[in-house]
Amino acid sequence: MSDVRATLQTLRDALSASPQALPALEAVTQAVAALLAERERLRQDTEDAEHARDAEKLQRMKVAGQLSTLHKALAAAAAKAAEMEAPMPGRAVLEAVIAGQRKFTKAQLEFTIAEAMVLTGWQLTPLELTEKGEPWLARLVLDNQNAGG
Numbered sequence: 001m002s003d004v005r006a007t008l009q010t011l012r013d014a015l016s017a018s019p020q021a022l023p024a025l026e027a028v029t030q031a032v033a034a035l036l037a038e039r040e041r042l043r044q045d046t047e048d049a050e051h052a053r054d055a056e057k058l059q060r061m062k063v064a065g066q067l068s069t070l071h072k073a074l075a076a077a078a079a080k081a082a083e084m085e086a087p088m089p090g091r092a093v094l095e096a097v098i099a100g101q102r103k104f105t106k107a108q109l110e111f112t113i114a115e116a117m118v119l120t121g122w123q124l125t126p127l128e129l130t131e132k133g134e135p136w137l138a139r140l141v142l143d144n145q146n147a148g149g
Contacts, residue, residue: 004032087111089138091145097138104134112137119144 008029016022083090087107089097096102104112109130116129116137129137 004036008032089141091142094138094142094145098135098142100135104138109134109137112141115141 008025012022012025012029080092084093084096084102085105086093087105088111089104089108093102093104093108097104103109112134113126113129117124117126119140120129124132
């Protein structure tokens with residue numbers, strides 16, 4: 001835009017000999033200056049809008065990432081909870097019972113007693129197995145899972 005100003009200055013110099021053209025030239029100079037200022041303001045507004053758009057997009061990406069992480073964590077927690085409540089106790093349940101961190105659910109206890117009856121060669125009754133305690137039952141099943149696996 002400096003060439004527009006230079007052109008206006010050249011015109012001003014050329015028309016300085018004609019006093020009646022000077023007011024029109026001044027009006028054009030002011031209009032050009034106003035248009036240049038407006039163009040700069042619009043350029044800045046566009047730059048600001050692009051910056052805001054990019055910041056919003058980045059924030060959406062962060063939220064989507066956090067949501068994905070939360071979803072995965074919830075899915076893992078649900079899977080862990082399902083494993084801990086399954087009728088057939090898995091390694092995590094057996095280890096937790098042995099450590100005294102939890103007890104078997106009713107279905108898990110029934111399964112474990114049946115499994116222990118088989119593992120002991122039917123030498124103990126369910127009542128005798130129950131009296132030995134849940135940690136003992138869990139250790140028996142876990143040890144035999146390790147030996148069989």
